Structure formats: structure tokens, C-alpha cells
Amino acid sequence: MKQLLMATAVAILAATSALADVKVGMITTLSGGGAGLGIDVRDGFMLAINQSGRDDIEVVIEDDQRKPDIAVQLADKMIQSERVDVLTGIIWSNLAMAVVPSVTAQGKFYLSPNAGPSALAGKGCHPNYFNVAWQNDNLHEAAGAYANTADFSNSFILAPNYPAGQDALTGYKRFFEGEIADEIYTKLGQTDYAAELAQVRASDADSVFFFLPGGMGISFLKQYADSGIDLPVVGPAFSFDQGILQAVGDAAVGVVNTSQWNKDIDNATNAAFVESFEAAYGRLPSLYASQGFDTANLLISALAKAEPSDADGFREALRAAEFDSTRGDFEFGSNHHPVQTIYAREVVKEGDIFTNKLLGVALENHADAYAAECKM
Amino acid sequence: MSAILIIEQVLNGLQFGVMLFLMAAGLTLIFGVMGLINLAHGSLYMVGAFAAAWVAGATGSFLLALGAALAAAAVAGALIEMLVIRRLYGAAHLDQVLATFALILIFSEGTRWVFGSFPLFLDIPDALSGPVTLPGGIEYPLYRLSLIGIGFAVAFGLWLLIEHTRIGIQIRAGENDREMIAALGVDITKLYTLVFALGAALAGLAGALVGAIQSVQVGMGEPVLILAFVVIVIGGIGSIRGAFIAALIVGLTNTLGGVFFPELLKLFMEAGAAQQTGSALASMAIYILMGLVLIWRPTGLFGARA
Numbered sequence: 001m002k003q004l005l006m007a008t009a010v011a012i013l014a015a016t017s018a019l020a021d022v023k024v025g026m027i028t029t030l031s032g033g034g035a036g037l038g039i040d041v042r043d044g045f046m047l048a049i050n051q052s053g054r055d056d057i058e059v060v061i062e063d064d065q066r067k068p069d070i071a072v073q074l075a076d077k078m079i080q081s082e083r084v085d086v087l088t089g090i091i092w093s094n095l096a097m098a099v100v101p102s103v104t105a106q107g108k109f110y111l112s113p114n115a116g117p118s119a120l121a122g123k124g125c126h127p128n129y130f131n132v133a134w135q136n137d138n139l140h141e142a143a144g145a146y147a148n149t150a151d152f153s154n155s156f157i158l159a160p161n162y163p164a165g166q167d168a169l170t171g172y173k174r175f176f177e178g179e180i181a182d183e184i185y186t187k188l189g190q191t192d193y194a195a196e197l198a199q200v201r202a203s204d205a206d207s208v209f210f211f212l213p214g215g216m217g218i219s220f221l222k223q224y225a226d227s228g229i230d231l232p233v234v235g236p237a238f239s240f241d242q243g244i245l246q247a248v249g250d251a252a253v254g255v256v257n258t259s260q261w262n263k264d265i266d267n268a269t270n271a272a273f274v275e276s277f278e279a280a281y282g283r284l285p286s287l288y289a290s291q292g293f294d295t296a297n298l299l300i301s302a303l304a305k306a307e308p309s310d311a312d313g314f315r316e317a318l319r320a321a322e323f324d325s326t327r328g329d330f331e332f333g334s335n336h337h338p339v340q341t342i343y344a345r346e347v348v349k350e351g352d353i354f355t356n357k358l359l360g361v362a363l364e365n366h367a368d369a370y371a372a373e374c375k376m
Numbered sequence: 377m378s379a380i381l382i383i384e385q386v387l388n389g390l391q392f393g394v395m396l397f398l399m400a401a402g403l404t405l406i407f408g409v410m411g412l413i414n415l416a417h418g419s420l421y422m423v424g425a426f427a428a429a430w431v432a433g434a435t436g437s438f439l440l441a442l443g444a445a446l447a448a449a450a451v452a453g454a455l456i457e458m459l460v461i462r463r464l465y466g467a468a469h470l471d472q473v474l475a476t477f478a479l480i481l482i483f484s485e486g487t488r489w490v491f492g493s494f495p496l497f498l499d500i501p502d503a504l505s506g507p508v509t510l511p512g513g514i515e516y517p518l519y520r521l522s523l524i525g526i527g528f529a530v531a532f533g534l535w536l537l538i539e540h541t542r543i544g545i546q547i548r549a550g551e552n553d554r555e556m557i558a559a560l561g562v563d564i565t566k567l568y569t570l571v572f573a574l575g576a577a578l579a580g581l582a583g584a585l586v587g588a589i590q591s592v593q594v595g596m597g598e599p600v601l602i603l604a605f606v607v608i609v610i611g612g613i614g615s616i617r618g619a620f621i622a623a624l625i626v627g628l629t630n631t632l633g634g635v636f637f638p639e640l641l642k643l644f645m646e647a648g649a650a651q652q653t654g655s656a657l658a659s660m661a662i663y664i665l666m667g668l669v670l671i672w673r674p675t676g677l678f679g680a681r682a
Contacts, residue, residue: 031485032595035493161655183648184638185655187598194388194520195631201515212521215591218495223589226500226517228507247495247591321508 017070021058025078027071027099030063030087034214036243037081037091037288038063041113044292045088051276052300060084065101068098075099076261079106082195085308086111086296091162091288093117093136104128109308110317113295114288116279116337118167122370128311130318132295134260135337136164139236140171142342142362143209147234149362150256153178156205156231158196160212161175168211168236171335174369181205185214197227207231213238218247225251232256237356240347242286246268253346253353261290261327262345262358269324284355290326297323333376335374337369380497385635386628391520393627396486399600400536402575402609409550409571412648413469415476416467417579417604418597419483424449425596426585429498438501442584442628449580450573462565471474472616477633484594495593516667523585530578531620537615546575547571551614557598558665568678610669612679621677633661 026045029038042061049057060082064071071090078084087103088111090096096115103110104126105328112120116135120126147155157172157180169183181203184196200208208231212220217239224233237259245252261275264285273293277285285293301323306313321330333339342363345356403417427448433443454478464472491585499505500519507515538544546567550555558564583597590596611618640656645653669677 031488035488035594036495039493040534105499161652161659166652180623186650187634187659191586191596192388192392194391194517195385195635197379198384199635201384202378213475215593215596218593219589219593222499222591222640223517226505226589228515228517229670243494244591247593248496249497293421328441 010044016193021056022086022308023082023084024057024299025075025082025084025087026059026061026089027064027074027078027087027095029066029091030061032066032106034066034091035146037114037214038089040286040288041089041091041292041295044132044277044285044289044294045113045296046292047273047277047280047289048293048296048300052296054300054303056341057300057303061089064090066095070312071099072097072102075103079103079108082320086298086299088113094162096120100129101126101308102110109309109311109314111295111299111318113291116368117163118368118370121335121337121368122373123375125374125376127315127336127376130336131299131338133291133304133338134340134342135370136167137171137174138260138314138342138363138368139238139258139367140168140211143176143234143236143370146171146173146258146344146362147172147176147178147207150207150232150234152176152232152280154181154205154227155179155207155209156181156184156200156203157209158184158186158212159210159214160188160190161340162188165211173211175363176209186216188291190216193220197223197229201229205231205351208233210235211238214244216305218234218244219242221248221251221255223339227230236257237287240286240345240356241288243288243354245356246346250349253349255347256344257356257357258342258344258362259287260340260342261274261287261345262291262356265322265326265343266327266356267326268329270328271325284353293321294312294325294327294330296319297325333367333371335368335371337371339365342366378504380512383514384511384516385522385632387516387524388629389631391524391627393624393630394524394531395582395586396600396603396607397527397531397602397623398578398585399590400611400623401616402578403601403604404608404611404614404616404619405571406575406639407608408409409547409554410461410568412464412504413472413476414461414575415473415601416479417575418601419452419480420576420579421597421600422483422487422594423452424583424593424628425498425579426491426583428584428587429496429592430491432470432498433496435581438588441498442581445580445584446573446577450530450577451582452580453576454569454573457569461572462568464566470650480598488594491594493594495591497625498592499585500588508601519589526585530581534616542568543567543570603662604667608676610666610676612673614679615676615679618676618678625665629661630658633658637661 007119009359064177086109091114093115100110112131114133116131156254159168233255235257237257240257302317308314344359344362348357351360424445428441428445471663494553504519508518607622611622637657641650641654
């Protein structure tokens, strides 16, 4: 009798675990100045989940308000009371640094749809941490590589004075072979660039590189266009994504920027993604939306092979990255960051909409500079 | 560093200063007359910018957009005065700060609700776009020159209003002794609503003017609000003249500091490090200035002597 009870209990346990839903916790920025990015990641992610038809994947979405302390509280809540298996969603590197190490230390998986701080790619890498977007330096390195092919010989470079800004200038200089006319660190959140523009005008630079994400980039580009300076500008895609181009307007047309994704990358997955995103949400997708979409598809491809409860199997399935990416071929390097082609693209006006079109490849199959420091 | 660059940076500092003055004038009036700390002043700046962007998008006219910004901010200001602020005049400053902080959250999420999460587009009017050449061969954006002109004109208008009109006399009287002017038969409730709407309209005007060269987005008012508080503390709380002088000082310090600190440090440091340290020093400069002014004159440059 006792044995029969045990057997029944085991059978019931086995049955429930087979039926158990996979719980995904998404912590992202849905309010405040940076909300556009989080909303795009969320919408791209949910589009892929809905298209997969898997109703056993439950996604818990919370707003971090772009504040590290709130992100940490949400992660604790999701792990301890919601009992999620996988976390994702964080946009900003400072929030990722606050959340990811403790998540992976508790044995959970974290898939980053955006932030890729160098610390998590090098010495701080972890077997349960996968970055589906890029390592922070990548797009800036590509901008430096593009500047060489465009025959720029003397660049004026500027970025905000915070870790990602310093990474940006380092990344550009790592690949750019010309001279640096001057490098300037602006205040984070600065909105007036009159002083910097006067310095650009006074310098003998033949090109300008800048990394100013979000509203900072909008302000800079509008003021640049009005200043009468006509040097060519290059930058990473963050200041030229679909969400903010409409607010910059004509000032951005013709600017070359670097991105791992664009809506006209020629593959069937991407074409279907752009079309279905537009149909579902009534706007063109941004690179953030493509990253959310790829992150969800990576997760779905891994779930088809193993449950997160089987940590080793699930990790192997993630590492294999056997899903159709909007970027075409996708693979992870040894530190679980993408090895991918980064393109140069140009801002154009299609009808009434400002968007980007591909110019060519800036860096082919590019891995990040920190992979060698990662021991796992 | 050439003379042209220095003059251009001084113009940039002036332009930044007069825009700060538009924000600080309302803040200092409201504090001076009603004794109220209004954290939601930055939200009125945002309301002005969004109203301008929306009207400019719908009509294509920048003048209409400016009118809309003034009207929308004034109406929003009058409404929050009548619905919320009026109940707080007798309350402690901490209660005022809490309530007006709540207003910031309500305005921010309300704006997102109406306009969405993506920044709006507001451009410089064609007539004012592009650079002009000033005497001495200085190329300077015409729009920024216009901002300096508008800022000085508004400052002059405010001076006329405060010094030479009946309302101005009531406002000044209200700063000195509010029971007495109520006893003299001035409708203090109406005066308060009027002052609040005036301050709000100035903030809305600043938001619309600056929105054309910056990004019109939720939360755009809070960074400016902090600087405006620095301005009114340096200028002396309640003093319009103090706010004007302090706004110019803060504008010039902020702009010139950002340029000259790194240059100075480059004389004896490696360029990259000089840039980082210099820009860090520059962001501290106005707070150091505020500290020095407060040591020298604890009530600010033009504050009432205790």
C-alpha cells in the first residue's frame, strides 16, 4: 500500500512537471524618458511568443522605471515569489550590472535583449548569461571601421561621461585608424550642445562621431543641423532608431550609422517579422524590437529541446542558438555574446516616414574584444 | 583658443541663461508671493513643449505653437492652483513638496497616456533656421540669437509689470505682507491664481522655445527645474532681478566651465583624462558657485536681509 502511494505520488509529480508552464520574467523600462526602448523590446518579444502558438509560456512583465534599485527588487520578487525560470528585458547597462550577477548566481537563466556591458562579457561572464543583442562596444567599433572605409582622417568624437560613453569612445578608437581632433565627454542627460558644436567648428576635424542615446541624440542632431557645420557624421544605431527618427526629422537624413539589424536585411524571417510587427502594432519595428523578437525565438528554440529545470540541457540548447534570426545567421561566441555582422546604414525618408536603408557591411562576423578574458 | 570661439561660447552661455530665467522667474514669483515650493514647475515646461509640438504638427505655424504653449501652460497652472495648490498654502513645506511631486508623476504619465512614449517633433521655424554671420566673422545660429532677444524682452516686460502696474504693486505687497493686502481689500485668491498662471505661462514658453532645438519628451522638465532652483537660491528667493542676474551667471558658468576646465587641465594632464576630469569639474561648477554665494550672502544676491 505504501509503495503504491509512493508510486502514485511520483507519477503525479512527473505529470505536473511535464505540464508545468515555463515562466519568463521580463524586467524592462516602460515609463519615463527611456520607455520607448523597453516598449519595443516587449512588443518584439511578445510578437514572437504569440506567433509560436505556445500557450504554456507565461511572461510576467514589470516596469523598472530605469532605476537600478527597482530592477533589483523586481528580480528578487520574480525569482522568490513568482518562481520564474528565465529572466530577460533589461535595457540599460547599469541596471544589468545590478541584476544579472545575482540572477545567475541563484541558478536562473538571463537572456539580455539589449544591455551588453563589458564586465559581463569578460571576467564577469557566466554560463547562464546569454546576450542576444551585442556587446556594448560592437556598434562603435563598426563605426570606427566604417570611418576608415569612408576615408575620414581626423575625427571629433563625443559621448556622455559614464561607463557606456567611455566604452563608446574606446570602441571607436580601437578600429579607427585616423587622428582624433578632440574627444569630449558631455554630461549624461545634457540637452544643449551649443558649446560642443562651437568646439567642433573651431577644430580642424573632417568628421564627427557621437554616441548620445535617446533624447540626447535628438537634441544634438537638431542643433548640429542648425549650426551650419557640414562635416559628415557617423554614430551607432542608438541615435537613429525607428522610435526617435521622427522626432529628429530632416536633420538626420543622410547620416550613416552602424547596426547589427535593419528592416531591409534580406531574409525570410526578417521580412515576415517586419510585416507582422507593423500589422500588430501599427508602426515600423526598431532594432530594439528585432532584439526582443530574436530573444524570444532563441528561448522558444531552446524550450523545444529541454526544460529550464534541466539546466545543463537547456544551456546547451541555448548555446546552439538554432533559431531563425532576423539578422540571418546567428551564433554565440565562447562568452555567450553574438558573433555577428554589423552593417552601415543610412537615414532616408520613405514617403513621410524617416527610416534606415542598408549601405553595406562594416564588420564581418565580428566578435567582441573581451571574449578572451572570459573563463567558463 | 581663439577670440571667436570665446565670444561664441559667451553667446551660448547667455542663451542658456535667459532660458533658465524664464523658468526661474515663475518659480521665484510663486515662492516669493505664496511661500510655496512648486516641484511641478518642470511639468508646466513640458506641457508647454508638448502643446507647441502638437499645434505646430497640426497647423505648421510656429507662432500659433508658441501661443498654444503659453495658453496650455497658463491653463494647466491655473487649474492645479485652484484644485491642489490652494489647499497647501498653510501646510508645511514637506507637504507641499510631496503634493507637487505627486503632480510631476501625474503630469508625466498623463502626457504619456495622451501622446505616447516616443519623443515628438518640433522644429525651428524656417525664417529662423540656419546660421547668420555676426560682425567679426562669427557664425552663429539665428534661432539662438532670437532666443537671447526674446529672453531679454520678457525680462524687460516682467520688470515693467512688477514695477509699474497695479498688479505689480499687489504682487510686491503680497511678498511683504499678505495679511495686510488682504485686509486692504485685494482679492488674494484671485491674485494667487494669476501669479501662478503667469509663472506657468513663462515655463511653458521656455519649454516651447527650447523644445524646438531639443527633444520634446516626457520628463524633459526635471533637469531644468533643478538648475532653476539653483538660480533662485543664488539670486535670492522672491527676487525677479536676482533671478535674472543669477540665471545669466549660472548659464555662463555652466557653458564656459564645460569648455575651459578641460582646456585648463590639458596644460598639465594627458588629454583624455583632462577631458573626463574637466567635464566632471564643470558639472560641479554651478553648485560650488551656489555654495560660495551662500557663504558670502546667506539669503542670495538680492534676497531680503534677515
